[in-house]
Amino acid sequence: MPNQPKYQRRKEDRPQEIADAAFKTFAEKGYAATRIDDVAKRAGVSKGLTYLYYKTKEDLFKAVVKNVVIRRVDSLIGNVESTELSSEEFLRGPLLEFMKKVPGSPIAIVIRLLISEGPRHPDLVNYYYENVVARGLEAIRQFVARGVERGEFRREALDHQPHLFLAPMMLSMIWRLVFADKPLDTDQLMESQVELLLAEMKA
Amino acid sequence: MPNQPKYQRRKEDRPQEIADAAFKTFAEKGYAATRIDDVAKRAGVSKGLTYLYYKTKEDLFKAVVKNVVIRRVDSLIGNVESTELSSEEFLRGPLLEFMKKVPGSPIAIVIRLLISEGPRHPDLVNYYYENVVARGLEAIRQFVARGVERGEFRREALDHQPHLFLAPMMLSMIWRLVFADKPLDTDQLMESQVELLLAEMKA
């Protein structure tokens, strides 16, 4: 019977491991109903250690949300800016693909948390707005503008708010968060909308 | 100095008063962070009385959500079914008006609560789905169908999911709940969408 050590010291990995566990727990229970003890158990550490890396529960929450946002956004928005596709191809292809993925991704969880906890964490809301929403909307606007410059779209296409592209994605997200068991072809919803908008912009 | 009574007995009004106070508190703080003591203070009664009319905190929560839903929905959906307008007039008029009102109404608060607390209260979700969502979607579907029968719309209009009408409303609601201070002309968003869909359905 070898004398197994009770634990290993892993200074580097702990914060991320705790953040991952916390994200899952916050996602399942919401902010107020998650207990630090559960997070710690899930991460395989003691409660005390959690407090070594994150000063308070709120700190942990904020760190976790930002962490998820950071890890997702750059890859997604990054490869958008370096595409060779025509505006129409882009909107119908990569943008649509992206939107189809979101409602089932951790971003949806973050949005749920922002909806419930946002009012009590305005700095988080701002962070999310600037790093995700504003950039995303601007990207869409760019593509429409480029389409107009190239003569793909009518000038009036610029009047449309880019939000209209995202509206069905939003509805799909909420639908799946709330009515997970009620059927709805959310992909088709988003496809229809893109076609609708493209038709209008080209006409 | 007249000997004022400490309180009045108002058996009839108390439940509604408590429900109103509870709604406001749940809206501000969410389910878990709401303290029964605060609700009671807000309603001007003692904590004990709250427990006379509502057995548990969860009971109170469910009663409150249903209460809000009941008080709103019937009037809204009711007068929809007895309209003389053409389908197009209806979609462009009363439906649009209705959608513009929702994001600032208590319904938006209820939806926020369902988003955060839904998973832990499946019966509430079902109640809401059957009494609001299903009926709302069906109403829209009816109007499209009627428009097709009357030759106002193309047959293909039926293929569109009614959800597409509501998508910008959803986005507007969430936007206002989360990004209250960031500007967005949500009314225009919904108008554009209705025009977009009508154009497509008529073409």
Next chain:
DNA sequence: ATACTTACTGACCGTTGAGTCATTAAATGC
């Protein structure tokens, strides 16, 4: 007036959970 009912109060109880910290033991250097 007096007796009676019951809406309402508020002190109390038990539990839960955020945050602390003295102690332990894993890693590291000599």
Next chain:
DNA sequence: GCATTTAATGACTCAACGGTCAGTAAGTAT
């Protein structure tokens, strides 16, 4: 080996909150 550092533990404190219930007084009947 031995000494030193510090990652990690887990028992503890303390306040908050859901829920209870014995007592109080507002209203009512006689």
